[in-house]
Amino acid sequence: MRILIRTFFRGLRLVLAPVVLIAEKLSTPKAIERSPEAQAEVERTCESLALYQFRTCPFCVKVRKEIARLGLPIEVRDAQLDLEHRQALAEGGGRLKVPCLKITRDDGPTEWLYESDAINAWLHRRFGEASPQVSPQ
Incomplete structure (x- = not known):
């Protein structure tokens, strides 16, 4: 029965995966616009961020949409198909759970942020339209 x-x-x-990916493409919002200087600062800050995800996970799609809406060039790492990324997530974050945002601070420590709502809230606080500050804290 289990099998x-x-x-x-x-x-x-297998049936739903293409539907999820097509829906993501069709519903991804347009990125907010920033001045070239502000966008350059955002890009510099995003170099210390990485999103561990599964391609068809609906919670990962939710985070990728927020990343697109905020116009963030965050590295996306597939923890489902790439064994190195999978192992890094399990060892660094302590759990094999996605989505997970790896935040490497300038002063050294690394934070592993789980849960799509928490990640989106963090991204919005750091990079949202009204956010005066761009660097991770």
């Missing part, structure tokens, strides 16, 4: 249930959900994922 039958597993097979059903794998099949369901």
